[in-house]
């Protein structure tokens with residue numbers, strides 16, 4: 105499989121090269137020259153398999169540097185730490201809604217689905233391409249990627265990792281998860297800015313030839329664990345395919361029947377993986393792109409105009425507080441019929457003016473594929489409360505954004521097709537917001553987020569996951585802070 109840059113499709117790389125480098129030529133993202141397609145028996149052949157075996161089958165054509173047995177071995181090791189043997193189980197709710205629980209990994213968010221596997225892919229890819237330098241992974245996080253990447257790469261030989269998170273822009277549990285991280289090769293820095301600032305800062309370091317040369321002299325090469333890395337994206341395709349197989353196996357749908365997929369979206373990685381699953385041959389109806397009040401994607405999908413010139417809002421779904429969705433560039437490349445010049449023009453306009461617009465065939469193709477909607481903070485709280493009372497099911501605010509937008513979509517269109525809803529985090533990661541939605545008075549009385557989680561566990565008849573409960577006792581190991589323009593200096597000891 106050959107990969108090309110969305111901004112310079114002349115040059116190409118193998119999957120292993122794309123994973124090691126993270127970002128492609130001219131600041132573009134790696135995309136497959138041609139998306140692999142399932143054979144006729146592919147989906148039915150998955151039915152008897154477990155999750156790691158299914159994932160290896162989906163990954164194999166994308167990452168053909170590796171054999172399928174080698175991939176399966178990596179997947180088995182990656183998903184062994186999950187607290188549910190099914191890895192990504194489905195919870196069926198009323199109205200043909202299938203909630204795909206993607207948060208059974210060690211950090212309780214869907215990022216583990218890719219980030220437990222990425223370190224294995226990265227190490228194997230490094231060996232394959234003969235990379236002798238230390239790999240320095242830079243991560244900008246809106247809350248969940250940071251911890252999942254730290255957990256995946258902590259103490260991996262030949263790798264160092266630095267995570268930048270927006271100070272004040274993540275939940276209490278998210279912050280504690282990161283600043284208590286162990287591992288001699290880890291560094292965590294609070295940036296005095298929002299997620300977009302942190303992500304832009306990381307991209308600037310990546311594209312600064314002077315810094316790259318300096319690092320090279322010290323035997324260090326940069327890579328990324330953000331969803332711009334191909335090795336993040338490809339493992340995410342697998343769970344949509346596996347969920348479809350589960351729905352067929354349980355008799356919920358017939359093989360070949362279309363499903364809609366609804367995804368709470370921030371950087372556009374998760375929903376892009378669903379789109380790629382469809383391009384591979386998964387019977388897909390509509391993709392429903394759900395945003396919180398940072399609704400730049402909703403406007404884009406409705407009008408074709410992407411305009412980031414608007415106020416950045418802090419919400420109860422912080423992992424979606426994003427105005428520059430990096431992976432949208434991969435969708436644009438697809439919509440533009442693989443025209444890298446067109447993508448360069450759009451991205452240039454975004455960098456210069458903060459906006460660009462699609463029209464004609466590209467906009468028609470977008471509408472064919474997707475519906476975009478958003479949920480206000482009140483709607484999110486209402487959805488959490490309603491789902492607990494109607495379905496006896498506790499959801500986190502990100503999942504609630506998706507559930508509410510799906511409700512609106514169904515009301516507007518009357519399309520009640522079976523739907524897979526990506527549930528991206530455990531409610532216990534956002535204990536205070538979830539309890540506030542259900543019982544605002546109890547949340548006000550609770551002294552801290554741990555008390556909120558205890559109250560939630562009692563109300564929902566579940567237990568607080570150990571990944572949260574254990575944070576109470578862990579010492580804080582990372583106190584570094586920096587300004588937006590101080591990110592390079594903040595790398596400090598990792599660049600020596």
Ligand SMILES: *Cc1c(COP(=O)(O)O)cnc(C)c1O
Nearest residue numbers: 248370371372373374423528529
């Ligand atoms: C990262 C994240 C999202 C957004 O996913 P993207 O791939 O960035 O669109 C949604 N919900 C949660 C809980 C997340 O951690």
